[in-house]
Amino acid sequence: DIVMTQSPDSLAVSLGERATINCKSSQSVLSSSNNKNSLAWYQQKPGQPPKLLIYWASTRESGVPDRFSGSGSGTDFTLTISSLQAEDVAVYSCQQYYSFPRTFGQGTKLEIK
Amino acid sequence: EVHLVESGGGLVQTGGSLRLSCAASGFAFSVYSMNWVRQAPGKGLEWVSYMTGSSTTIYYADSVRGRFTISRDNARNSVYLQMNSLRDDDTAVYFCTTSNGALDHWGRGTLVTVSS
Numbered sequence: 677d678i679v680m681t682q683s684p685d686s687l688a689v690s691l692g693e694r695a696t697i698n699c700k701s702s703q704s705v706l707s708s709s710n711n712k713n714s715l716a717w718y719q720q721k722p723g724q725p726p727k728l729l730i731y732w733a734s735t736r737e738s739g740v741p742d743r744f745s746g747s748g749s750g751t752d753f754t755l756t757i758s759s760l761q762a763e764d765v766a767v768y769s770c771q772q773y774y775s776f777p778r779t780f781g782q783g784t785k786l787e788i789k
Numbered sequence: 790e791v792h793l794v795e796s797g798g799g800l801v802q803t804g805g806s807l808r809l810s811c812a813a814s815g816f817a818f819s820v821y822s823m824n825w826v827r828q829a830p831g832k833g834l835e836w837v838s839y840m841t842g843s844s845t846t847i848y849y850a851d852s853v854r855g856r857f858t859i860s861r862d863n864a865r866n867s868v869y870l871q872m873n874s875l876r877d878d879d880t881a882v883y884f885c886t887t888s889n890g891a892l893d894h895w896g897r898g899t900l901v902t903v904s905s
Contacts, residue, residue, distance in 0.1 A: 716891035718834075725884055725898055726834065731891035769834055773890050776848040778824070778836035 678702050678772050682781035688789040695757040697784045699770035704750045707774060714774035717746055717755045720783075721766045729768075730755065762788065791815040791894040793885050798899030801875055805903070809870040811885030811896060818842075819863040822888045825870045827881035828898075835881075838870065839888070853879075875903045 679702040689695040705714045713733035718726040728737045730746035733753055743758045757764055765788060770781040797809040811823070825837040838859040839848045847859055858871040868885055882898040 714890065718892070720834075725895040726892070727895070728891055728893050731893070737893070771834070771836075771892070773888070773892075776839065777850050778839070778892075780834040780836065783833045 677777055678705065678775060678779050680770055680772055680779050680781040682768075682770060682784050684784060685782065686785040686787065688787045689757075689760045690789045691762065692759050693789075695760050695764070695786055697755045697768050697770075697786070699748075699753040699755070699781050701751045701753075701772055705772045705774035706750050713749050713753070714772055715746075715748070715753050716771045716773060717744075718769045718771065719764075719766045720769065726769065757786075760786075760788070791887065793887070793894060793896035795883060795885050795896045795899035798883065798901045800902045800904065803875065803877055803903055803905040805875050806871070806873045807875065807901060809872065809883055809885075809899060809901070811868045811870075813866045813868070813885075813887075816887070816894075818866040823859075823861060823868040824886045824888050824892060825859065825868075826884045826886055826892065826895075827879075827901075828884070829878070829881045832881075837883070840868065872901070875901075877903050877905070879903050 681700045683698045715733040717730040720726040734746045767783045769783045792814045794812045820842045822841045824839045840859045856874045861868040880903045884898045885896045886892040887894040
């Protein structure tokens, strides 16, 4: 199984500042068939289901603000929020869909400083 | 607009059974793979099971294999999760999701509580 490890577990950032969340997979999730990384990022606000933000490691889902960006390849990935807004307070999780079983990181709780 | 609505959750005794349903609308259900993902109280997300649109390919997490069975009825635009031999650590909110690679649409979930 591919183990996904996020860092940090929690993060407090001031409004308007940059937030960075890291995700590391225990093996590469780069697919040789399409040269894409099978890595997604989700946002989950309290009492709500997760929402897909980023797929293929760097492609924003439709309607996701452009302050959210994903980067990385192979085993190391980053979710960046360029200018934190109050509505971005949530738990963020990465997930690999390279192989089964699908696996998630443990989640990173993002708060306002 | 994609809409997924889970139902069937509730309180069940340890060792008991429960069948979850997920009603889908707003997309071509029969061509989409579907998943069940769960989240224990205060914990992270755990993928549970996957089924292709044609039902030909199925996967399970090790933690539920042999106890849970995923199925679907494309005529009813629904996917199901039959859960047997339930354990206390199966207590969670269960979400159904579509997948086109990533898990792109999620229902609001249904809570399953297993208690002796």
